[in-house]
Amino acid sequence: MKKTTLIGAMLATTMLAGTASAEDVTLTIESWRNDDLAIWQDKIIPAFEAEHPGIKLKFTPSAPAEYNAVLNSKLDAGSAGDIITCRPFDASQALFEAGHLADITDLEGMANFSAVSKSGWSTDDASVQYCVPMASVIHGFIYNKDAFAEVGVEVPKTEAEFFAVLDKIKEDGNYTPMAMGTNDQWEAATMGYNNIGPNYWKGEEGRLALIAGDQKLTDEPWVAPYRQLAKWAPYLGDGYEAQTYPDSQNIFTLGRAAIYPAGSWEVSGFNGLADFEMGAFYPPVQNAGDTCYISDHTDIGIGMNAATPNAEAAKTFLNWVGSSEFATIFANALPGFFPLSSAPVTLEDPLAQEFISWRGECESSIRSTYQILSRGTPNLENETWNASVAVIKGEESPEDAGKRLQEGLASWYDPQK
Amino acid sequence: MPDTQTKPKFRWHIVVFLAPAVLVYTAVMIYPLFNTLRLSLFTEIDQERVFVGLQNFRTLFGDTVWSTQFWNALGNNFWFFVVHMLVQNPIGVALAAILSHPKLRFASFYRSAIFIPTILSFVIVGFAWKLILSPIWGIAPGMLDAVGLKSLYAPWLGKEAYALTALSLVSVWQFVGIPMMLIYAALLSIPDEILEAAEVEGITGFASFWKIKLPLILPSIGIISILTFVANFNAFDLIYAAQGALAGPDFSTDILGTFMYRTFFGFQLQLGDPHMGSTIASAMFAIILVGVCLYLFGIQSRMRRYQF
Numbered sequence: 001m002k003k004t005t006l007i008g009a010m011l012a013t014t015m016l017a018g019t020a021s022a023e024d025v026t027l028t029i030e031s032w033r034n035d036d037l038a039i040w041q042d043k044i045i046p047a048f049e050a051e052h053p054g055i056k057l058k059f060t061p062s063a064p065a066e067y068n069a070v071l072n073s074k075l076d077a078g079s080a081g082d083i084i085t086c087r088p089f090d091a092s093q094a095l096f097e098a099g100h101l102a103d104i105t106d107l108e109g110m111a112n113f114s115a116v117s118k119s120g121w122s123t124d125d126a127s128v129q130y131c132v133p134m135a136s137v138i139h140g141f142i143y144n145k146d147a148f149a150e151v152g153v154e155v156p157k158t159e160a161e162f163f164a165v166l167d168k169i170k171e172d173g174n175y176t177p178m179a180m181g182t183n184d185q186w187e188a189a190t191m192g193y194n195n196i197g198p199n200y201w202k203g204e205e206g207r208l209a210l211i212a213g214d215q216k217l218t219d220e221p222w223v224a225p226y227r228q229l230a231k232w233a234p235y236l237g238d239g240y241e242a243q244t245y246p247d248s249q250n251i252f253t254l255g256r257a258a259i260y261p262a263g264s265w266e267v268s269g270f271n272g273l274a275d276f277e278m279g280a281f282y283p284p285v286q287n288a289g290d291t292c293y294i295s296d297h298t299d300i301g302i303g304m305n306a307a308t309p310n311a312e313a314a315k316t317f318l319n320w321v322g323s324s325e326f327a328t329i330f331a332n333a334l335p336g337f338f339p340l341s342s343a344p345v346t347l348e349d350p351l352a353q354e355f356i357s358w359r360g361e362c363e364s365s366i367r368s369t370y371q372i373l374s375r376g377t378p379n380l381e382n383e384t385w386n387a388s389v390a391v392i393k394g395e396e397s398p399e400d401a402g403k404r405l406q407e408g409l410a411s412w413y414d415p416q417k
Numbered sequence: 418m419p420d421t422q423t424k425p426k427f428r429w430h431i432v433v434f435l436a437p438a439v440l441v442y443t444a445v446m447i448y449p450l451f452n453t454l455r456l457s458l459f460t461e462i463d464q465e466r467v468f469v470g471l472q473n474f475r476t477l478f479g480d481t482v483w484s485t486q487f488w489n490a491l492g493n494n495f496w497f498f499v500v501h502m503l504v505q506n507p508i509g510v511a512l513a514a515i516l517s518h519p520k521l522r523f524a525s526f527y528r529s530a531i532f533i534p535t536i537l538s539f540v541i542v543g544f545a546w547k548l549i550l551s552p553i554w555g556i557a558p559g560m561l562d563a564v565g566l567k568s569l570y571a572p573w574l575g576k577e578a579y580a581l582t583a584l585s586l587v588s589v590w591q592f593v594g595i596p597m598m599l600i601y602a603a604l605l606s607i608p609d610e611i612l613e614a615a616e617v618e619g620i621t622g623f624a625s626f627w628k629i630k631l632p633l634i635l636p637s638i639g640i641i642s643i644l645t646f647v648a649n650f651n652a653f654d655l656i657y658a659a660q661g662a663l664a665g666p667d668f669s670t671d672i673l674g675t676f677m678y679r680t681f682f683g684f685q686l687q688l689g690d691p692h693m694g695s696t697i698a699s700a701m702f703a704i705i706l707v708g709v710c711l712y713l714f715g716i717q718s719r720m721r722r723y724q725f
Contacts, residue, residue, distance in 0.1 A: 069682050069689070094688055098464060183575050185665050186685070239552020241575025241666065247553050374686040378482050381686040386667060395577075395667070411482065 025313040026056040028081030030074070032067030033300070039333040047329055048320055055313045075100045075305070082308040083317060086131035086301035088120035089370050096123075096130040102306040105129040107315065109322020116204070116364065117340035119371065120298035131301030132321050133340040135330065138264040138355045139195040139295040145277040147175050147258040155281045159228065162284040166235045169258045177235035179257035181243025188388035189381070191261040192232070194367045196283045197225040198293035203365030211372055213415030217406040218399075226391045226398030233392050241393065249273075264355045265299075267336030271351065280354045282362060296364035298340065376412030383408055454702070456695035473696040487697070489668055490676040491704075493581055497672055498649040500585035501592075506641055508589070509596025510634075514626060516597070517604040528601070532594035539591075543658025546587045550574055574659065577669040584670055588655050592648075596641045603637040604630060636720055643712050650705050653678060673701045 029040075040059040048057060060081060062070045068091055074080035075095065084101065086092040095101045104110070105128050110118075113133050121131035143155070148165075151172045156162040169177040182188050201207065201221035209215040215222070237243065237251065252260040253273035260266070262280070270278060285292050302321055304314045320326055324343030331339050335349035338356050347353050374381040383405055390396035396404075410416045460469045477483045512531060516524050534542065550557050552572045561570045573583040607630060615621075615629050653674025656664055662684045664671035679687070681694025 072689075090686065090688060181575075183665065184661060185663055237553070239558075239572035239575065242550065242552055242572030243575070244547075244551075247551065251553065370686065375688075377687075379685075379687040382663065382684065385663065389665070390667060393666075408482070 024054055024056050025310045026058055027083050027310060027313055027317055028058045028060055029083040029085065029302075030067075030071055030081040031059065031061040031085035032064040032087075033085065034061040034063060036334060037061060043329055043333050044326070047325070048317065052316060052320070055316065057317070071095075078307060080305055080307075082305050082310050082314050084131075084303050084305055085134075086121055086303045088298050088301065089372075090375055092121055092131055092301065092303070093123070096128075100306055101130040102304040102308075102311070103128050103130060104132065104304060104315070104318060107132065107318055107322070109319040112322050112324075112341040112343050114340075114342060116366065117298060119366070121301040121303070124372065131303035132318050133298060134302050134321060135300040135334075135337040136296050136340050137299045137337060138358065139191065139297070140262060140264070140280050140282045140355060140358070141195075142252070142260045142262040142266065142270065142278055142280050142351070144175070144252070144255060144258050144274075145279050147255070147276075148279075150174070151258070155279070156284045158288050159284050159286055163231065166259070170235060176237040176251065176257040178232065178259045178261065179248045179252040180232075180236055180261050181240045181245070181248050182389040182392055183242050183247075184245045185385040185389050187245055187248065187261070188229070188392055189369075189385040190367070191263060192229050192392070193225050193384060193388045194295050194297075194369070195261055196228055197222075197368060198295055198363075198365045199283055199285050199290070200224045201368065202291075203293035203363045207365055207368045207371075210368060211415070213413075216416065217409060218402045223398050223402040226387070226401050229388060229391050230394065230398055233394060236392075263297075264336040264338065264352065267349060267352050267355070268334055271335070271349070278351055280351060282358045292358070292362035293365055294358050294362045295367055296338075296359065297366045297370070300337070373409065373413065376409075378408040378411070380405065380409055450702070453695045453698050456692060457699040460692045461690075473692055474700075477693070477696050477700065483693075486668070486671070486676060487700070490671045490673045493670065494650055494652075494672045496581060497585050497588075497652065498646060500582060501589060501645050501649055502642065504586065505589040505593050506596050506638070506645065509593050509641070510600050510638065512593070512597045513600035513604055514630070516601055528597075531597060534591045535594040537591065539654035540658045542587065542591050543655050546590075547574065547659050550583065575666055577666050580660070580666060581670045584655060584659060587659070588652070591655075595644070599637050599641055600634055603634040607633050636717075639712070639717060639720060643709060646708050646712070647705055650701060650708070673697065673704075677701065 037059060040057075045057045045059065049055065058081075068087065071080060071084065072095075075098075080100075084095075086095075086101070092101065096103075107129075109132060110129060115126065117133045117136070118129055119126065121133060122129045147169070148155070151169050151174070153165045153168050154161075156165045166177045169175050180187055180191065198206075201210075201215070206215060206221050210217070210222070217223075233240070237257070243251075248257075248260065249266070249269070251257045253270055255274070255276055282292055282294050302318065304311065304318060308314050322341060324341065324345060327339035327341050327343055327345045330337065331345050331352075332348055335347065335352035336355070338352075339345055347356060369381040369384050387396065387401040387405055391398055391401050406416070457473055458468060458470060459466050460473060461467070477487055515521065516528055518524075521527075549555050550573055552558060552570075552575075558567065558570045561567050571579065573579040611633075612625060612629060615625055620628055650673060652672055656670050656672055656675050657678065660670050662675060662679050664675045677694055677697040680690055680697055683689030
């Protein structure tokens with residue numbers, strides 16, 4: 001008797017589940033953010049599904065380094081998910097041009113974004129939008145508050161103060177002044193050159209002038225950041241030449257270094273690892289009172305597979321991604337990835353708050369090499385990695401580095417010829 | 418009656434038995450190889466694949482942006498090969514000679530211990546050595562310090578002058594077991610009568626190695642050299658695991674494999690270009706083919722063989 005009721009109940013539930021899933025639309029999301037799997041499953045997906053019965057979400061990330069290759073082959077084979085997480089600029093633009101990403105210019109949620117935020121995922125003339133901007137990362141320096149107090153230094157505001165602080169920490173000898181290595185190369189360009197650079201080339205003004213061909217990489221604003229990088233080497237730890245990115249992260253979170261040239265994406269990771277208080281400061285300006293510029297880089301967007309059979313449901317989801325509700329959930333679940341929408345968002349993490357507060361104080365820009373300029377061979381972004389490392393190591397003078405990059409860029413980019 | 422038997426029946430079973438291997442090999446080796454060669458003659462213009470003949474090769478060798486990278490990778494590859502030939506193979510031969518000594522105790526233990534790194538994954542070897550040599554967490558600085566040689570330590574993997582040699586030696590460490598095993602087998606196959614006859618003539622010890630054993634294992638050494646050549650010019654994994662696709666510092670560890678990978682699949686903001694990637698792959702294929710042919714027709718065919 002008992003057994004039959006149990007079986008009956010089980011059969012009934014299967015049938016119920018069967019009918020329910022037959023009506024539901026399931027959207028599969030392609031992404032490289034496998035670190036965020038738990039956040040999607042525990043926070044974002046339930047919030048969306050509660051509001052939109054009938055649409056189910058499935059988050060299926062792959063490894064960051066393989067994402068582009070995996071996604072491209074899935075799209076070509078027609079087996080890619082309905083929703084596609086977009087890398088900024090050319091990688092996604094290539095997908096749009098190949099007809100894999102749908103045109104979503106008319107989406108209502110798109111009104112919540114500024115032109116700079118949208119630039120990462122629109123055509124060069126900004127007429128067509130193919131991904132909804134999701135998150136940006138801000139560059140700056142994270143520092144160990146305890147170490148600063150122990151050595152007796154204050155947060156530097158100008159370049160002169162910055163080097164004075166580094167000198168003092170070095171003299172004190174208890175801490176490596178700055179945790180950065182050159183082994184993986186990209187830190188030197190991303191956390192070095194593109195972090196301190198906007199102060200020299202005046203953010204968007206210089207970046208757009210470079211794209212238009214009005215400024216050259218041999219001009220002072222583009223060489224000066226290399227000149228500062230060239231002075232960094234003595235403050236990096238012993239053997240920084242072979243120090244990798246995870247090494248630097250560990251050195252800083254173990255409390256062995258005082259300053260870490262950072263991107264805000266480190267915030268959530270560092271919060272769990274460091275047992276000292278952390279603070280952040282934006283790249284010091286040349287002279288006291290100068291306007292500060294920060295790199296507030298568009299990093300993650302989200303778009304729709306042009307071949308999806310569930311276009312309506314996908315649009316509903318993308319609209320929701322543009323809403324302030326999503327922005328609040330996302331920003332608080334992942335402190336350090338800041339929503340790009342103009343909708344107001346409250347952040348709880350103090351370190352992330354510090355980063356985002358610079359948006360009010362400084363002018364925002366994005367990384368100089370990302371839009372258009374890394375489309376040819378030689379690739380300007382990869383060359384910048386190489387040049388930044390060579391300059392820090394003293395193997396190339398800042399002027400030579402600028403000259404080499406300019407020659408490479410001019411070899412294929414018409415406005416710079 | 419005998420007339421009908423002059424034409425033998427076609428032996429279908431041969432075809433049937435060969436078919437699986439031929440089909441699988443064609444699908445996974447021959448077809449991709451020829452398709453790669455074919456792909457190198459095309460390029461993509463406005464989402465269309467266009468036939469351009471040898472234009473890609475002209476770009477690879479004529480355009481300084483490409484050719485400097487190519488020659489740099491080829492030069493590094495040669496150095497990678499030279500280190501293996503000068504270090505790995507002599508050590509392999511020496512180890513085999515020592516192991517085949519009848520009075521050596523624990524020979525099988527040493528043999529396994531030396532061979533084990535060969536079966537490890539490149540990724541494990543790459544990361545393990547990166548950690549050993551790390552200036553921050555590594556045991557190399559500490560060990561050198563313990564014997565008073567700290568001044569000799571440098572962050573090798575981060576210095577342009579040393580990085581490639583350091584990685585070559587890591588690869589030697591990993592693969593020294595292969596020549597050792599092959600030579601060991603060759604040494605064991607030398608009949609005792611020959612060695613005894615030599616002993617009667619007064620040739621013992623080192624002289625017996627140089628005058629009797631070495632000439633007899635020369636064909637094996639030849640095979641090992643050519644295997645090393647092919648493996649080195651196809652190498653990629655170790656460099657990628659230890660230094661990433663940009664083969665730092667400043668491309669000093671860039672070999673043809675990493676150059677091809679970067680071009681074919683793209684890297685960071687650099688979009689993948691399957692056509693130029695195939696061009697590099699075809700060039701690698703040509704280099705290996707020429708090397709193997711030189712060896713086969715120039716050396717192998719002239720080598721003297723001894724029948725026992």
